[in-house]
Amino acid sequence: MSHPLIRKLEHGADLSEIERSALVALTLNRRSVPARRDIAVYDNTGRVYLVMSGMAGRYKTLQEGGRRIVSFAVAGDLCRMHVSGPSARDMRLGALTPCSVVDIPRARLTELIETHPGIARAMRWLTLMELSRAREWLVxxxxxxxxxxxxxxxxxxxxxxxxxxxxxxxxxxxxxxxxxxxxxxxxxxxxxxxxxxxxxxxxxxxxxxxxxxxxxxxxxxxxxxxxxxxxxxxxxxxxxx
Missing domain, CATH: 1.10.10.10 (Winged helix-like DNA-binding domain superfamily/Winged helix DNA-binding domain)
Structure with a gap:
């Protein structure tokens, strides 16, 4: 299978061969997360999480102990792209099936966005698409x-x-x-x-x-x-x- 993040981003912008190579290099170090385990470290806002395989869920734990999943994440999905401060601990990311995940330093992703115009356009598209997706879940x-x-x-x-x-x-x-x-x-x-x-x-x-x-x-x-x-x-x- 070709690289899921690149396949997804190319629906939002044309990427050069250099930009594709930069994205591949960004996602080489993967880790496995068993089903029913959390993926994200909640107080670490310095990382973005890319799902490479499996299915994860963005969720919040309710006061009575229940859970509400607010979106699914599949291969090619970047999670926790826009979080900072204490609010980042409110929404969790958990593996619903065994997942392969890449922990991407936020500073490194920012550097790629600032250096490569194709990646910048693709990330802007991705942000708007995820906002639209969140609105549709509300509807x-x-x-x-x-x-x-x-x-x-x-x-x-x-x-x-x-x-x-x-x-x-x-x-x-x-x-x-x-x-x-x-x-x-x-x-x-x-x-x-x-x-x-x-x-x-x-x-x-x-x-x-x-x-x-x-x-x-x-x-x-x-x-x-x-x-x-x-x-x-x-x-x-x-x-x-």
């Missing part, structure tokens, strides 16, 4: 639970296709029902019913850690999913138009 919370979950599945399909980890209608989904419940803010009993309803409607098949969507346009329509907010159009197609 999605107003939908019924079955449509919310369908929306998350559609988003994961598109994001994983971008980095070559999903085919036309399926992808590996090795997270637990608990993770899905925490992403929707519902109980274990409720998420089980929601999954049963989606299966009964022939909207999804989830077996052996692979999620298959029998009819992608139908699921997108059910979820009211419009991928435009992700801004992941192929730049080559845009330039040719």
């Amino acid at each position: 999605n919370d107003s939908r019924p639970a079955d449509r919310r979950l369908a929306h998350h599945f559609c988003e994961l399909l598109v994001c994983l296709q971008v980095v070559g980890l999903a085919d036309a209608n399926s992808f590996e989904l090795a997270i637990s029902q608990t993770d899905l419940a925490d992403a929707l803010g519902i109980s274990q009993v409720h998420i089980n019913r929601v999954l049963q309803a989606l299966r009964a409607g022939d909207l999804i098949v989830w077996s052996k850690s692979v999620l298959t969507i029998p009819d992608v346009p139908r699921l997108k329509a059910f979820a009211e999913f419009d991928p435009g907010y992700l801004d992941l159009q192929d730049l080559r197609t845009v330039r040719a138009a």
Whole structure:
């Protein structure tokens, strides 16, 4: 598989060969994080975390001890790009499956942005895209639970296709029902019913850690999913138009 970060960033800007090489050099030292372990060191704001494989979740621990996942992170996603001070300890980043992660010194990433205009443009695009994605998660919370979950599945399909980890209608989904419940803010009993309803409607098949969507346009329509907010159009197609 080609480099997931480069594949993703090239949807936001053209990168020169020098810029691609600089990004590869930035991400050589990887570490493995087991499932159910936190990735980030909360009081260390001097690092940015790049997920190279697996799936992670950005989450907050609630006062009563529960957890609310506010977004998923897959291969190619940079996490904690814009944090500073005590507020950085509020939101955590945890591995939902075994993950390969790169700890990037924030100063080094800043240096690349200041040195390479293509990387700077790509990072600006990435920031705006992540803000748009966060807004969509807020809007999605107003939908019924079955449509919310369908929306998350559609988003994961598109994001994983971008980095070559999903085919036309399926992808590996090795997270637990608990993770899905925490992403929707519902109980274990409720998420089980929601999954049963989606299966009964022939909207999804989830077996052996692979999620298959029998009819992608139908699921997108059910979820009211419009991928435009992700801004992941192929730049080559845009330039040719």
